[in-house]
Amino acid sequence: MGKASLKVTFCGIEFENPFCLSSSPVGNHAEMCARAFDAGWGGIVYKTLNVDERFKVIMPSPRLNSYNYNGNKFVGLQNAEQISDRTLAENLKDIAELKKNYSTKVLISSIMGFNDDDWAILARESEKAGADMLELNFSCPQMARKDAGHRIGQNYEAVEHFTKIVKENCNLPIIAKMTPNITDMLPVALAAKRGGADAISAINTIRAITDIDIDSLTPMPMIHGKSGITGFSGPAAKPIGMRFVSELYNDKGLNLPISAIGGIETWRDALHFILLGGMNIQVTTAIMRYGYRIIEDMKEGLLDYMNDRDIETIEQICGKAAEKLVDPSEFDIRYQVVSVIDEEKCIGCGQCYISCQDAANQAIIFDLETRKATVDEKRCVGCTLCKHVCPVWDCITYRTVDTLITPHAGRL
Ligand SMILES: Cc1cc2nc3c(=O)[nH]c(=O)nc-3n(C[C@H](O)[C@H](O)[C@H](O)COP(=O)(O)O)c2cc1C
Numbered sequence: 560m561g562k563a564s565l566k567v568t569f570c571g572i573e574f575e576n577p578f579c580l581s582s583s584p585v586g587n588h589a590e591m592c593a594r595a596f597d598a599g600w601g602g603i604v605y606k607t608l609n610v611d612e613r614f615k616v617i618m619p620s621p622r623l624n625s626y627n628y629n630g631n632k633f634v635g636l637q638n639a640e641q642i643s644d645r646t647l648a649e650n651l652k653d654i655a656e657l658k659k660n661y662s663t664k665v666l667i668s669s670i671m672g673f674n675d676d677d678w679a680i681l682a683r684e685s686e687k688a689g690a691d692m693l694e695l696n697f698s699c700p701q702m703a704r705k706d707a708g709h710r711i712g713q714n715y716e717a718v719e720h721f722t723k724i725v726k727e728n729c730n731l732p733i734i735a736k737m738t739p740n741i742t743d744m745l746p747v748a749l750a751a752k753r754g755g756a757d758a759i760s761a762i763n764t765i766r767a768i769t770d771i772d773i774d775s776l777t778p779m780p781m782i783h784g785k786s787g788i789t790g791f792s793g794p795a796a797k798p799i800g801m802r803f804v805s806e807l808y809n810d811k812g813l814n815l816p817i818s819a820i821g822g823i824e825t826w827r828d829a830l831h832f833i834l835l836g837g838m839n840i841q842v843t844t845a846i847m848r849y850g851y852r853i854i855e856d857m858k859e860g861l862l863d864y865m866n867d868r869d870i871e872t873i874e875q876i877c878g879k880a881a882e883k884l885v886d887p888s889e890f891d892i893r894y895q896v897v898s899v900i901d902e903e904k905c906i907g908c909g910q911c912y913i914s915c916q917d918a919a920n921q922a923i924i925f926d927l928e929t930r931k932a933t934v935d936e937k938r939c940v941g942c943t944l945c946k947h948v949c950p951v952w953d954c955i956t957y958r959t960v961d962t963l964i965t966p967h968a969g970r971l
Pocket residue numbers: 581582583584606607636638640641642643669696699736762763764791792793794796820821822823841842843844845
């Protein structure tokens with residue numbers, strides 16, 4: 560048994576582990592959430608509530624389309640789902656029941672209002688029901704009304720204003736959930752901070768189109784002959800999530816804890832987000848595909864990683880990779896790499912040769928007789944395309960040359 564612990568304190572609240580369901584159909588009602596807690600999740604962000612007397616949510620159907628690539632199903636997921644279509648009373652009853660039965664687990668109420676009154680009611684009622692925290696949904700990209708979701712999340716003044724209303728109406732820690740459908744997330748996150756937000760969560764889904772039915776000429780999901788540009792999530796969205804989380808973390812003016820979201824499926828994905836500054840981790844699409852049980856691998860994998868390296872707390876490693884991100888103008892360009900092909904591992908497919916010929920610096924020599932590839936180091940510019948197109952893991956690596964000592968291809 561190692562010394563590592565997955566416990567984190569986020570906004571002053573202790574989580575037994577940083578893993579939470581993100582607000583979505585995976586946390587739709589009490590019975591589902593109870594099963595998730597039993598499976599081992601540290602917290603749940605409940606499906607977004609609204610004041611249903613003012614706006615009755617009706618879900619479009621079908622509302623999902625998986626993004627499939629090259630025979631791999633579900634590389635990403637597009638959804639046209641709305642916030643909760645249950646009544647506020649039903650959801651509040653479920654939140655109260657969950658808190659009664661799972662007092663040590665963290666329950667976060669996700670809320671979305673359409674005016675000051677709504678935000679105030681949702682904040683007060685969530686607190687009364689026993690929620691530990693609030694997450695303000697400023698980011699749903701497909702709300703069936705134009706004054707909500709990501710449109711509000713791109714309006715700094717509105718974000719500041721509604722966060723303030725919530726702050727004035729409850730004593731709970733507030734997380735503001737950001738939209739990635741914006742060039743720069745920082746001004747919005749800073750506006751949320753001015754309004755009183757205690758933390759930022761990112762990302763919600765990315766506006767996208769995943770497929771087109773080429774017979775009816777209609778994008779998918781096809782909702783009675785029409786479609787829409789709606790939210791995209793899952794593994795293919797992870798690089799974009801990582802970008803935004805690191806930018807939030809690295810901004811010294813923001814300095815708020817971050818709940819990281821976006822395509823997290825494994826402990827390694829979660830670790831990546833922790834290394835980029837997330838102290839809390841949220842997941843939806845991977846649960847939609849594999850179920851709540853993925854938490855077991857996530858916890859075990861992260862603990863093993865930490866114990867193997869004598870890391871005792873998540874705090875110790877939070878943000879460590881984000882600190883290594885610099886502006887491209889600051890890259891150290893004195894060094895260059897050249898590719899190294901492992902002759903034993905090379906299967907002679909010639910893919911590296913083709914890619915280097917047609918898209919790089921023609922530095923690979925391919926012997927048609929032996930079907931072996933070698934590198935002409937004098938021509939290699941160290942782009943590493945060959946390594947990335949090679950179908951054999953670890954067949955092509957690279958070594959560094961100091962171009963100050965050895966003038967090299969492309970630097971001569
Ligand atoms: C079907 C579906 C419904 C969602 N509903 C909500 C919602 O009601 N409120 C919210 O804040 N985010 C909602 N989200 C966004 C997720 O909470 C999460 O931010 C996003 O999916 C990225 O994480 P993932 O890649 O782990 O799914 C929804 C996502 C999906 C796929």
